[in-house]
Every structure is written in structure tokens, then in C-alpha cells.
Amino acid sequence: MTEGIETPKNDKFLREAFATEQQCLVANLRSSARVTHAGDRGEVNEQHFIDFLRRYLPNRYTVEKAIVMDSLGSVSHSIDVVVFDRQYTPTLLDNDKHRYVPAEAVYAIFECKPKIDKGYLEYAGEKAASVRKLKRTSVAIYHAGGVFPAKKPFDIVAGILAIDVDWKDGFGDAFRAVHAGLSGDRVVDCGFAAAGASFDVFAGPGAYTFGPTDNALAYFAFRLLWKLQGLATVPAVDWMAYAEKLSQKPEEP
Numbered sequence: 001m002t003e004g005i006e007t008p009k010n011d012k013f014l015r016e017a018f019a020t021e022q023q024c025l026v027a028n029l030r031s032s033a034r035v036t037h038a039g040d041r042g043e044v045n046e047q048h049f050i051d052f053l054r055r056y057l058p059n060r061y062t063v064e065k066a067i068v069m070d071s072l073g074s075v076s077h078s079i080d081v082v083v084f085d086r087q088y089t090p091t092l093l094d095n096d097k098h099r100y101v102p103a104e105a106v107y108a109i110f111e112c113k114p115k116i117d118k119g120y121l122e123y124a125g126e127k128a129a130s131v132r133k134l135k136r137t138s139v140a141i142y143h144a145g146g147v148f149p150a151k152k153p154f155d156i157v158a159g160i161l162a163i164d165v166d167w168k169d170g171f172g173d174a175f176r177a178v179h180a181g182l183s184g185d186r187v188v189d190c191g192f193a194a195a196g197a198s199f200d201v202f203a204g205p206g207a208y209t210f211g212p213t214d215n216a217l218a219y220f221a222f223r224l225l226w227k228l229q230g231l232a233t234v235p236a237v238d239w240m241a242y243a244e245k246l247s248q249k250p251e252e253p
Contacts, residue, residue: 018218025052025217026194029163046080046112049161053081053110056221061107061228062086066099068106070134071241075100077130081110081161085234103134104237107228108157116191117166118178125186128158132185137238151235157227159190159200171199171210180206190227192220202227 028048046065053063061083068076069092082101084091089105109131111124132155141148167174171191182188190200198211198220211219 015215019214022194022196022215022217026163029194045114045163049110049112050081052217053083053221057083057225057228060085060087064091064099064101066091066101068103068109068131068134069100070103071137071238071245072135073245074134076134077127079109079127079131080112082106083108083110083157083228089234089237102237102242103131103136104138104153104235106131106156107231107234108159108224110159110161113160113162115164115166116160116162116175116193116197120162121160121175121178121188121191122182122186124158124160124188125182128156128188129185132156132158136235137241138235139238141236151233153235154231157189157224157231158187159192159224160188161191162193164195165193165197170197171208175199176208190220190224192216198223200224200227 025048029045050063050065057063062085063081063083065078065080066082066084067078068082084101084105084107086105089102091105092100092102094100109128111120111127113120113124136153138150138153140150165171165175169175179188187201187205189202190198192198192211194217196213196216198216200209200220200223201207202223203209209223211223
């Protein structure tokens with residue numbers, strides 16, 4: 001060690017650095033209160049959360065606001081944040097305000113709200129169901145050494161991102177009662193409140209993991225990275241299914 005230069009303890013340095021980043025995110029989100037129009041204010045906060053996820057997730061994951069579609073022509077609700085593959089599955093019909101992502105490309109979806117409460121948590125569940133109910137195709141991949149069989153689509157991760165938690169006891173009994181009522185396609189797997197709280201049930205239904213207040217941001221991000229790693233790659237899209245849908249005559253009204 002160079003004389004006169006003190007080397008910081010790694011754990012303390014990292015904790016403080018991540019805590020500062022969380023504080024900056026909170027400040028940015030709260031500053032959007034100056035935006036008087038609720039819709040515009042929501043878009044500003046969505047962008048803050050998108051930027052946060054882009055910083056933490058590897059480049060293999062694209063993070064955008066989008067609508068998800070399938071080979072049958074069905075579409076999801078508009079989703080605030082979609083984490084999807086762009087390497088093997090391009091987006092469709094892109095323009096400045098509407099990006100359509102094939103259902104097969106989606107890893108995770110998030111709803112962005114000012115707070116996590118009963119209404120917003122249930123709303124996030126409905127948004128999740130609109131994506132999970134879509135049809136996802138999968139075909140074999142041919143390569144020089146042979147064939148990779150068609151991959152079974154994995155369960156898409158769904159979450160909620162917010163500034164605060166509305167329950168007085170945080171993610172306590174009241175939260176768990178509401179969360180447990182979300183089943184099937186409406187399950188919300190994880191949540192993060194920038195003010196200092198996070199949860200996930202990545203270990204299984206009812207197996208809650210909660211993040212530390214000061215480092216909820218980093219804890220949530222690393223837990224999400226771990227979950228996404230476990231999903232590996234998205235299934236190969238059957239593009240012929242999309243082509244066949246376009247070749248069919250539209251149904252009479």
C-alpha cells in the first residue's frame with residue numbers, strides 16, 4: 001500500500017456508494033412532483049426507472065416502454081417497462097411512442113407507480129396477466145453441430161417500481177394479504193420502492209425476501225440479475241407463425 005493513502009474497506013465503500021445512488025434516484029423521482037400534469041409526471045418517473053435498470057442490467061437485456069404482441073395478433077396493455085431480448089428477436093412497428101415486442105422476447109415487465117399500495121399492486125397484476133396470457137412460440141435451432149431442440153418458454157417475471165410503500169408497516173401483514181391474493185398470471189414476483197424497500201418471491205410462492213432500507217436499490221437489482229440469469233436465453237421465435245397470421249384474410253366485423 002502506498003504510504004499516506006488509506007484504502008477504504010470495500011464493504012463500507014460499496015454500501016455507501018450504493019446508498020448514495022439510491023438517494024439520488026429518490027431525489028430525481030420526487031423532483032417530478034413539479035410536473036403538474038399527472039400523465040407527463042408518470043412518463044418522467046418511468047424514464048428514471050428505465051435508466052436505473054439500463055445501468056444495472058447487461059447489454060443483452062433491452063429496457064423500454066412497450067406493448068407486447070403474439071403471433072395470433074393479440075396484444076398486451078401498454079407496459080411501463082419491458083425487459084426483453086433484442087439480439088435474436090427484433091421489435092416490431094417501432095415509432096417514437098409505440099414499440100411492439102414479440103411475446104417470445106420478454107424476460108420481465110414492470111409497472112411504475114408513485115407508491116405501492118393495494119390498488120396499484122393489483123393493477124400491476126392485471127398488467128402482468130395481459131402479457132402472460134399471450135401465446136409464445138418456440139422452434140428448434142439448427143447449428144453446425146446439430147440441433148438445439150425447441151425451448152419451453154419460461155415464466156415471465158413481473159414487478160412493480162415506485163417511490164414509496166403506502167402501508168404503515170411497509171411490506172408487512174397488510175401487504176402480504178393483498179399480494180397473496182394475486183394468483184396465476186396476476187402474480188407480482190417482485191417490487192422496489194426507491195424510498196428504501198424491496199421484496200421478491202423468487203424462491204417460491206410465499207417465500208418472501210426483503211431488501212435492506214439503505215441499499216434496497218442495489219439489493220433489488222442484484223436479486224433481479226440473479227433471477228434473469230436463471231432464465232438463460234429466450235426461446236427461438238417461430239416467425240412462420242407470424243407470417244401465416246399476416247397471410248390470412250381479416251375476419252368480417
